[in-house]
Amino acid sequence: MTADRRKLLTFRADLESGEGEIKSWPRFGELTPLMRMDLLKDCMINLEELYEEALTEFDRNPLGSRVKYNRRD
Numbered sequence: 001m002t003a004d005r006r007k008l009l010t011f012r013a014d015l016e017s018g019e020g021e022i023k024s025w026p027r028f029g030e031l032t033p034l035m036r037m038d039l040l041k042d043c044m045i046n047l048e049e050l051y052e053e054a055l056t057e058f059d060r061n062p063l064g065s066r067v068k069y070n071r072r073d
Contacts, residue, residue, distance in 0.1 A: 008028040008031075009023065009024055010025070017050055050071065
C-alpha cells in the first residue's frame with residue numbers, strides 16, 4: 001500500500017533575521033479537525049526534538065562554528 005503524501009505545511013526561514021514561519025497549503029484546511037490536530041501534534045514533537053538538538057549543540061558551542069547554509073543570491 002502506497003502512503004498518500006502531500007505537501008500540506010511548509011516551514012520557511014529567513015536566514016538573515018532568524019525568523020521562521022509555517023505556511024499551510026489549501027489542502028490542509030480541507031482535512032478533518034482530528035487529522036489536522038494529529039498532523040500538527042506530530043510536527044510539534046519533531047520540532048521540539050530538533051530544537052533540543054540545537055540547544056544541546058549551542059550549549060557546547062555558543063558561537064556556532066557550524067555556520068553552513070547555502071544562500072540563494
